[in-house]
Amino acid sequence: MLNVCDLNTMRPLLAREGFHFxxxxxxxxxxxxxxxxxxxQEAGIDRDTGVLEIGPGVGSxxxxxxxxxxxxTAVELDTRLAPILKESVGEFDNLHLxxxxxxxxxxxxLVREEFDTLRPVACANLPYYITSPILSALxxxxxxxxxTVMVQREVAQRIAAxxxxxxxxxxxxxxxxxxxxxxxxxxxxxxxxxxxxxTSQVLRLRVRKERPWDIESRxxxxxxxxxxxxxxxxxxxxxxxSGFPELGxxxxxxxxxxxxLPPQVRGETLDIPAFAALSNAIRRRLDHV
Numbered sequence: 239m240l241n242v243c244d245l246n247t248m249r250p251l252l253a254r255e256g257f258h259f260x261x262x263x264x265x266x267x268x269x270x271x272x273x274x275x276x277x278x279q280e281a282g283i284d285r286d287t288g289v290l291e292i293g294p295g296v297g298s299x300x301x302x303x304x305x306x307x308x309x310x311t312a313v314e315l316d317t318r319l320a321p322i323l324k325e326s327v328g329e330f331d332n333l334h335l336x337x338x339x340x341x342x343x344x345x346x347x348l349v350r351e352e353f354d355t356l357r358p359v360a361c362a363n364l365p366y367y368i369t370s371p372i373l374s375a376l377x378x379x380x381x382x383x384x385x386t387v388m389v390q391r392e393v394a395q396r397i398a399a400x401x402x403x404x405x406x407x408x409x410x411x412x413x414x415x416x417x418x419x420x421x422x423x424x425x426x427x428x429x430x431x432x433x434x435x436x437t438s439q440v441l442r443l444r445v446r447k448e449r450p451w452d453i454e455s456r457x458x459x460x461x462x463x464x465x466x467x468x469x470x471x472x473x474x475x476x477x478x479x480s481g482f483p484e485l486g487x488x489x490x491x492x493x494x495x496x497x498x499l500p501p502q503v504r505g506e507t508l509d510i511p512a513f514a515a516l517s518n519a520i521r522r523r524l525d526h527v
Contacts, residue, residue, distance in 0.1 A: 239301060241271065242296045242301070242326045243268055243271040243298050244271075245269055248431070251322060251325065251326075252322065255318070255322055265295065265316075265365070266432060267298065269431050270428075270429035274299040274302045275302050277440055278303050281361050283306040283361075284306060285306075286308060287307045287356060288349070288354075289310045289360070290349065290352070291311070291361050292360070292362035292372055293314060293362055294312040294314050294323060295319065295363065296323070297323050298326075299361065300327045301327055303361060304327060304332055304333050307332065308356045309334070311334045311353075312327075312335050312336065313343065315337075315338065315340070334352065341368070341371055341375055345376070346379050349381045357383050358383060359384045359385070360382045360384075360385045361387070363387075363388045364388065366393075369387075369390065373385070373387060373397075374412065377416040384443060384445060386440065386442045386443070388439070389441060390436050392436070394421055394441045395439075396410055397409065397410060397413045397441060398410070398441070401506070401508060402507045407506075408467040411510065415446075415449065416445060416446060417443035417444055417445045417446055418446065419441055424437055424440075425438040425439065451511055451514040453517065454517070454518050454521050458517045458520060458521050459514065461482075462520060465477050466481075466513070472504070473501075473502055474494060474505045475501065478490035478493070478520075484524065485520065485524070497515040497519045499512065499515075
């Protein structure tokens, strides 16, 4: 098996194919073999697992996934990597390479078609610039058992943040609605080429089998969350008055009271159950406007 984490192997291979790193595609390839090995291990990959990998790059993580999984389906946008991946992972008969944009895929249909009876998981070393849309798509697909990703450390901290902390955001709530995030381990910049300016973090999200909140409208729930975080350090009353002009200030105050929240509460202190109660109160109020 070709050791593509070894710079003495990778650089001649890339040069032979005339490959140049694309900043626009956020390409940083791993040069520390322990990282993909540990990602595959921490993701719990075994022969009963079907893995969707986003962005295999030169195949360092792909190799480790293929050594463990029943099947790996890897989606890559950059067709310049085709001859390189042929050399690095061409030996694996449990690998299916798909060329295209992962954001344009029907993920539930793909999982049904590719993995059949296997336990579906997603695994990826995500380019920083598309972390949020890719992660949102993987979670909203609601068809994976776990999603294990390497992201910028600050993004991982935001995803796992608790209410009332500086990192807590609408994206924290979005991710925690769908899954339980578990930060696993950091990956320093010197584990990549080109070397990024930031530290990365591997994060496992265990997708929730049940969401034990009485949420009458998911769309309204997320609209409420976005409104509450639209003006940080402003009171929830001000945020809802702006985000739900149809309520008016009096209506916003009424739904806050109905949800059992103090009048001067700030949105960034609320957890999912509180937002569930609030969005349900808003729905009842709007139904009678």
